[in-house]
Every structure is written in C-alpha cells, then in structure tokens.
Amino acid sequence: MDSWKVKKKFFTFSIIPGFAWIMVFFFLPLAFVWIMSFGEKSNIIDVVITGTLDNYTRAFDRVYFKVLAHSFLISLITTFICLIISLPIAFLISFSSRRIKTFLLILIILPFWTNLLIRTYSLIAILRTEGHVNKILEFLWIKINNVLLFLGIYDGQLTPNEFIPLNLLYNNFSVIFGLVYIYIPFMIIPIYVVLDKFDKSYIEASLDLGAGQIKTLFKIIIPLIYPGIISGVLLVLIPCLGSFVTPDLLGGSNSQMIGNVIERQFKSANDWPFGAALSFLLIYITIGLILIHSLFSKKIVEEKIL
Amino acid sequence: MTKKQSIIRRGPLEYSKIKWLKYFSVVFFIVLYAPIINLIIFSFNDSRLNIVWRGFTIKYYVKALQNETLILSFINSLSIAFISTMISTLIGLSAAICLWKFNFRLKTYYDLSLLVPIIIPEICMGVAMLIFFNSVHWPVFTIWPLNLSEIIIAHISFSFPFVVIIIRARLGNLNKSLIEASKDLGATEWITFRYVIFPFIKPALIASSLLTFILSLDDFIITFFTSGPNNITLPVKIYSMVRFGVSPEINAASTILIMIVIISTVLIIKFLNYEKDLK
Numbered sequence: 001m002d003s004w005k006v007k008k009k010f011f012t013f014s015i016i017p018g019f020a021w022i023m024v025f026f027f028l029p030l031a032f033v034w035i036m037s038f039g040e041k042s043n044i045i046d047v048v049i050t051g052t053l054d055n056y057t058r059a060f061d062r063v064y065f066k067v068l069a070h071s072f073l074i075s076l077i078t079t080f081i082c083l084i085i086s087l088p089i090a091f092l093i094s095f096s097s098r099r100i101k102t103f104l105l106i107l108i109i110l111p112f113w114t115n116l117l118i119r120t121y122s123l124i125a126i127l128r129t130e131g132h133v134n135k136i137l138e139f140l141w142i143k144i145n146n147v148l149l150f151l152g153i154y155d156g157q158l159t160p161n162e163f164i165p166l167n168l169l170y171n172n173f174s175v176i177f178g179l180v181y182i183y184i185p186f187m188i189i190p191i192y193v194v195l196d197k198f199d200k201s202y203i204e205a206s207l208d209l210g211a212g213q214i215k216t217l218f219k220i221i222i223p224l225i226y227p228g229i230i231s232g233v234l235l236v237l238i239p240c241l242g243s244f245v246t247p248d249l250l251g252g253s254n255s256q257m258i259g260n261v262i263e264r265q266f267k268s269a270n271d272w273p274f275g276a277a278l279s280f281l282l283i284y285i286t287i288g289l290i291l292i293h294s295l296f297s298k299k300i301v302e303e304k305i306l
Numbered sequence: 307m308t309k310k311q312s313i314i315r316r317g318p319l320e321y322s323k324i325k326w327l328k329y330f331s332v333v334f335f336i337v338l339y340a341p342i343i344n345l346i347i348f349s350f351n352d353s354r355l356n357i358v359w360r361g362f363t364i365k366y367y368v369k370a371l372q373n374e375t376l377i378l379s380f381i382n383s384l385s386i387a388f389i390s391t392m393i394s395t396l397i398g399l400s401a402a403i404c405l406w407k408f409n410f411r412l413k414t415y416y417d418l419s420l421l422v423p424i425i426i427p428e429i430c431m432g433v434a435m436l437i438f439f440n441s442v443h444w445p446v447f448t449i450w451p452l453n454l455s456e457i458i459i460a461h462i463s464f465s466f467p468f469v470v471i472i473i474r475a476r477l478g479n480l481n482k483s484l485i486e487a488s489k490d491l492g493a494t495e496w497i498t499f500r501y502v503i504f505p506f507i508k509p510a511l512i513a514s515s516l517l518t519f520i521l522s523l524d525d526f527i528i529t530f531f532t533s534g535p536n537n538i539t540l541p542v543k544i545y546s547m548v549r550f551g552v553s554p555e556i557n558a559a560s561t562i563l564i565m566i567v568i569i570s571t572v573l574i575i576k577f578l579n580y581e582k583d584l585k
Contacts, residue, residue: 018401029438242427
C-alpha cells in the first residue's frame with residue numbers, strides 16, 4: 001500500500017468519484033432531512049426552518065408513541081422467530097455435504113433477491129380467506145369430521161356447524177409472518193458463515209467429555225457463534241423497524257408501523273417536517289443499535305484475549 | 307433396524323442425518339418457496355378471481371404486454387438498471403482501487419461512510435432523496451434518459467458501495483508480487499492495471515455489476531419516493547396494481563421480473579465461483 005503523497009494525481013483521480021458521489025448524493029440529502037426535521041409548515045407547500053423541536057416531541061405523543069412501541073414489539077418478535085428458525089437451518093446447512101450445501105445456500109439466496117414487493121404480494125394469495133392455508137384447513141376439517149362420523153364418536157360435526165375460515169390477513173399475525181418470510185435469509189446467512197468457520201472438534205470434545213447435545217448447544221455452540229447471531233439480529237431488526245411495504249399490504253388498521261406513518265407524511269398528509277423528524281428518529285435508533293453492537297463485540301474480543 | 311442401532315450409525319457430528327432437523331428444513335423450504343411458486347402457477351390461470359385453478363392460459367401475459375403503462379414502466383426499469391449499473395460499477399471500481407492502493411488519513415471514516423447507505427433503513431434514504439431533489443429544485447426533464455435522472459442517482463447511491471465491497475474483497479486476494487513484477491518490467495500504472503489487475507478482478511466486476519443490476523431492478527421503496535407520476539418503474543407499477551387486490555395480470559408481470567432476476571442470479575453465482583478458475 002502506498003501513501004497517497006507518492007502518486008497524488010492517481011490518488012485524486014481515484015478517490016474523487018466515490019467520495020464526491022457519496023457526499024453530494026447521500027450525506028447531503030441526509031443533512032437536508034435533518035434540517036427539515038427542525039422546520040414548520042408555513043402553508044401547503046412551503047416549509048420554514050425555525051429550529052423548533054415540536055416535530056420530535058410530537059413523535060412521542062400518545063398516538064405516535066403507540067405506533068413506535070408497536071413497531072418495536074413487532075420487530076422484536078419477528079427477530080426472535082427468525083432466530084429460532086434460523087439456528088437449526090444454518091446448522092443443517094453447515095453440516096451437510098459440499099454439494100448439498102451449495103444447493104441449499106442457493107435456495108436461501110434466491111428468494112432474497114426476489115423483489116420484496118412481489119414476495120409480500122405472493123403471501124396475500126396464501127393467507128387470504130379463500131387462500132390456500134384456509135383451503136387446507138377446511139379439507140382437514142371435513143376429513144376429521146368424516147372420521148368422527150365414521151367412528152360414531154360425535155354426531156358428524158365439530159363445533160361450529162360450518163368451517164369458518166381463519167382471519168389470517170390484515171392483522172398483526174400476517175405482518176409478523178410476512179416480515180419473517182422476507183427477512184429470514186438475513187439471519188440464516190450470518191449464522192451460517194460463523195458456524196461454517198468454527199472448529200467442529202469443539203463439539204466433538206464436548207460430547208466426548210459427557211455433555212449432552214443440549215448442554216453442548218448452549219455451552220459451546222451458541223457462545224462461539226454469538227457474533228453471527230448478533231449480526232443476524234441487527235440485519236433483521238433494522239430493516240424490520242423501517243419496514244413499510246409489509247405492514248401496508250398485509251397489515252390492518254391496527255398493525256401500522258412507523259414506516260407507514262413516515263410514508264403518509266410524504267405521500268398524503270403532506271407534513272414533511274414531521275416525516276423528516278420520524279425518519280431521523282429511525283436513523284438514531286439504527287445508529288444506537290450499531291453502537292451497542294460494536295460495544296458488545298469489543299467486549300467479546302477483550303474476553304477472548306483475557 | 308432398531309432405534310438404538312440407527313443412533314449408533316450416525317456419527318457425533320452428522321447433524322444433517324437427524325430426522326427432525328431434516329423434516330424441519332423440508333417444511334421450511336416448502337414454506338419459503340410455496341408462495342412464489344403459487345404466484346407463478348396462478349399467472350397461467352384462466353380466472354379473473356384467481357382462487358381456483360380453471361385451466362391453462364397465457365392471456366394475462368398477452369394482456370400485460372398490451373398494457374402500455376406496464377410496458378413503459380418495464381422499459382423505465384430496464385433503462386434505470388442499465389445506466390445505474392454502468393455508472394455505479396465505474397465509481398465503485400475507482401473507489402475500491404483507491405482504498406486498496408493508498409493509505410491516507412480519514413481512510414477508516416471513508417470506509418465506514420460507504421457502509422452507511424447499506425445499513426440505514428431504506429425508507430430513510432427514500433425520504434432523503436425526495437427532500438433533496440425537491441429542495442434543490444431538480445429540473446424536470448422530458449427527454450430520455452434524463453427524465454429518469456432522480457431515480458438513477460438514488461440507485462447509484464445505494465448500489466455502488468456494494469461494488470466497492472465485492473471488488474475490494476477480490477483485490478485483497480491479489481498477489482502483490484505480480485504488481486511488483488509488472489512494474490519491474492517497466493510497465494506504467496495503466497499497463498499494470500490493464501494487464502494485471504483488470505483480468506484478475508474481472509469476475510468480481512461482472513458479478514458486482516449483475517448484483518447492482520438486480521438491486522436496481524428490484525428496488526421499490528427508494529424508487530417509490532423518488533419517482534413522479536411520469537417516470538414510474540415496474541415495481542412501483544406493480545404496487546399501484548396490488549392496491550386494487552390480487553389479479554392474474556400482477557402475477558404475470560411479477561413472473562417476468564422474477565425470471566429476469568433468477569437468470570441474473572445464476573450468472574452471478576457462476577462468476578463468483580472464481581476460485582475454480584484459479585485451479
């Protein structure tokens with residue numbers, strides 16, 4: 001690696017495009033949002049920057065605070081479910097033979113690159129009242145009834161008299177289902193990456209020394225793949241908090257998330273300063289989560305050195 | 307075979323042979339793929355309501371191809387993806403080479419700043435782009451491709467950092483003695499780049515440009531905030547159709563998009579397997 005002073009011309013030529021682009025077309029727009037979050041609407045189109053903090057205090061009003069808390073809750077539940085599902089899947093992949101491993105990884109990555117909107121939309125057909133899940137349930141329901149009738153245990157019908165399709169769409173269930181469905185590759189891949197690298201003889205040693213499978217899992221495997229789990233949690237939690245397509249298409253009026261409120265400020269309610277403040281709140285939360293993460297990973301490194 | 311024997315046959319680390327783990331993952335992959343496969347199958351369904359299978363037809367593809375705004379949005383999507391891929395690959399390449407070749411103060415910060423567009427929630431970036439283009443009174447163009455300039459710029463901002471990451475990872479594997487040899491033999495910086503560095507990073511370059519192509523083609527949220535009524539893309543068009551409920555036309559349009567992405571993904575995987583070329 002050279003010092004930049006050796007080849008000043010080459011250095012300037014190579015650094016400028018990327019640096020200028022990210023400054024002008026990324027950080028400058030963010031600065032605009034930040035400034036606007038201290039503004040007030042003067043009339044329908046104009047915004048005056050007055051340095052007010054009203055937009056931020058408004059975000060903690062009862063109505064919006066509820067949405068904020070709700071978004072956190074939904075995101076945390078989603079992250080937890082993703083983690084529970086991802087551990088065994090990542091485990092299976094990393095212990096598979098080489099060919100199956102590649103195949104399974106492709107299977108994980110492929111939907112990850114399919115459009116988020118299309119994947120969310122595809123769930124509607126599955127979950128709606130006339131959807132496939134309800135069809136399967138109805139089919140099972142009829143079969144069970146027939147068996148009961150045949151056995152004469154019950155006079156033909158489970159209560160109630162007709163199969164009532166479950167409401168699987170436009171509620172919190174469908175939002176969490178959709179978020180898990182969309183973001184689960186983000187959890188599986190980092191866990192898999194760490195799991196694949198670590199020395200499997202630790203597991204063998206633990207089992208040889210008499211620890212059971214479950215004890216090995218909690219005492220050996222999980223502490224060792226911890227960094228992967230933490231990255232996975234961040235990679236799921238952050239986009240979940242900012243999600244707007246999934247609650248918009250799959251959620252009902254009670255399952256609105258902060259992303260929906262932000263979108264409304266720009267697309268219909270036309271209160272840009274408030275929308276900007278909410279966006280920056282989301283950015284602060286993201287930064288906070290990443291700082292916590294870096295503190296944790298520092299601690300882990302220190303513990304390992306000691 | 308008794309149960310005990312089957313346990314003995316499995317080695318201590320052969321977790322992939324555990325039965326419940328196998329069943330669990332089979333169910334997982336079925337749930338992961340069923341909705342999309344269902345969507346593709348029902349794009350050929352001869353029924354408006356699209357609840358029950360009523361026979362094979364391609365009339366919704368024909369209908370989608372006759373829908374002018376749909377075609378226009380598809381052309382927009384492809385133009386945006388092509389242009390933003392080209393520009394972000396060039397910017398990403400120069401930034402990757404700069405970070406690989408030089409040491410300078412604030413390098414860590416530059417490095418970190420390239421990760422921010424990847425990390426922050428997409429909606430924040432969309433909002434930022436919307437406010438930015440409005441505040442600077444970005445001119446409204448009518449000629450192609452300048453009418454798409456806002457979306458193209460936004461797409462470059464979130465995709466070129468990916469190019470930097472992929473190309474730098476590849477450059478990290480480059481044997482420095484090759485470059486020294488090239489310079490010893492009297493090659494200029496350009497000749498070294500052209501005949502040593504470029505051939506080495508070519509697969510990463512192709513893979514990263516395909517990735518940015520997919521990212522751009524697939525992006526909905528950021529485009530949703532930067533596009534106006536006259537420059538919508540295919541995902542934005544699909545979104546406006548989805549709001550009116552499920553229809554086979556959406557399935558047909560989605561299937562076309564999915565197919566393009568799958569083909570590109572297969573190509574990426576092919577190009578990213580460079581280790582094989584080395585052997």
